[in-house]
Amino acid sequence: MDFDLTEEQSMLKDSLDRLLSDKYGFEDREKIRKGEPGWSKDVWSQLAELGLLMLPFAEEDGGFGGGPEDVMIAMESLGGVLSLEPFLATVVLAGGMLREAGTGEQRGELVPRIVGGELIMALAHCERGARYTLSHVETTAKKDGDSYVLNGEKSLVLHGADAGKFIVSARTSGETGDEDGISLFLVDADADGISRRGYRLQDDxxxxxxxxxxxxxPASALLGEEGQGYGALAKVHDQAIAALAGEAVGLLTRILATxxxxxxxxxxxxxxIAKFQVLQHDSVDIFIALEQMRSIAMYAxxxxxxDxxxxRARAAAAAKVMMGQEGRKAAETAIQLHGGVGVTMEYAISHYFKRVTVNDMLFGNADHHIxxxxxxxxxxDP
Known part of the structure; x- marks a missing residue:
């Protein structure tokens, strides 16, 4: 397998790194983090101008026609600066669902708005009782003439307070944990009957x-076939883990350098203190974790x-285990090497540690994936 970047990928990475270096230093991020809405609309617009938001979408839908490799490159750079923008939520998760389950008409309407930076979308799938079980869906969608009526609650909806549209998973048949019977719906965020409570995760x-x-x-809001949404959910779930693995490479690269x-x-x-041999050994442990993470990210x-x-599921699970075990251990080692200042908000390393910790919990923690x-x-096994 050829792991070298293509000329286009190298140009994209160089352009993105220059933009983030100019716009997303630690002090810049602090201003964004402390303000509202908690991410930079200006940076988001510039990412759109750069073409980053079109990466995984097909050319006929207005995208770049790229694949998971291009997303990994972008996530590595975004992870290096602890980006707060809704790339994972809108492009990887909601965009992935559109790509895997949406009709040509749905993609034609929504993808250009995502690519242009005009529309924030969010996948509303997680529920409080799920315990990382992807097929656990209690939210219901019942037929009412030519329409569906949705009832339920969704948790941990990334950028859910900012989204203009949701992709909502709901059960049209079967029992709570069944894979069959899960349907997907496009729902306007300001539709009657929707309420949302925004908050910040531990990593902001x-x-x-x-x-x-x-x-x-309406029936036209159905994404894919009724009751057949689980396959798209599972695939996009694994793709999101691969994207997080790419971000983990960026996080650990910056943790090691810092x-x-x-x-x-x-x-x-x-x-x-770099001359003390025991601390050198700890630094080497972080380096080894980075290289292991890079390898497993490439695999995922x-x-x-x-298909x-x-x-695909085994690769995603392995990447998640590596993130949750070796990645977290490396971040903890970095905190120890910094001493007391490592846990203060004024030092960047504490924010990297928090991102690594939250990423361990997203889409299932290490124990779940083991x-x-x-x-x-x-x-x-073959």
């Missing part, structure tokens, strides 16, 4: 709780677009 990314009370949508520089600058007994990304469900791998027979 915006999220929301969504309540649907007798929300009526920690190494701190060890060179901080002096004890008249010498830089290579499988993210596959081989079992192999169980998944055990059920699937580990990575070594």
């Amino acid at each position: 990314r915006p999220a929301a709780e969504i309540t649907l009370s007798d929300v009526k949508v 920690t190494t520089q701190y060890l060179k600058d901080r002096k004890q007994f008249g010498v830089p 990304t290579a499988e993210a677009g596959s 081989e469900v079992a192999e 169980s998944r791998l055990a059920e699937m027979g580990s990575l070594l």
Whole structure:
């Protein structure tokens, strides 16, 4: 497999890194984090101008025609600056659902608005009782003539308070945990019967709780076939994990660089503490975690677009385990090497640690995915 970037990918990465270096230094991010809506509309517009928002969409829909590899490159750069913009929510999650389940008419209407930076979308799927079980859907959608009526509650909807449209999973048949019977609906965020409560995650990314009370949508709002939404959900779920793995590479790259520089600058007994062998060993551990994360991110990304469900799921689960175990351990080591200042809001390293910790919980934590791998027979089984 060729892991070298194409000329177009190299140009994209260079342009994105220049933009983020200019607009997203730590002090710039602090201003964005402390303000409303908790992300930068100006940066989002510039990402759209750069073409970043069109990456995974087909050319006939107004996109770039890229794949998971292009998303991984973007997520690595965005992770390096702890971006707060809704790229994961709008392009990877909601955009992925449109790509996998939407009709040509639905994509034709919505993709150009996403690509242009005009429309924020969010996937409203998680529910409080799910415990990471993807097929756990209690929200219902009942037929009412030519319409559907939705009732239920959704949790941890990334950028849910900012979204203009939701993609909502709801059960049209079957029991709560069944894979069959899950349908997907496009719902206007300001539709009658929708209420939302916005808040910030521990790493300051915006999220929301969504309540649907007798929300009526037309039959044309159905995304894909009725009762057949689970396959698209599972595929986009694995693609989102691959994207997070790409972000983890960016996070660990910056964690290593920040920690190494701190060890060179901080002096004890008249010498830089970087000269202490035991601290050098800790730095090497962070480096090893970074290289392991890079390898598993490439593996998950290579499988993210596959229709081989079992192999794709195993790759995603392995990436999530690596993020939750080695990635988190590396971030904890970096905090220890910084000492007390490492847990203060004034030091960037604390914010990287929080992002790593939150990412461990998104889409299932390490323990959950270890169980998944055990059920699937580990990575070594054919």
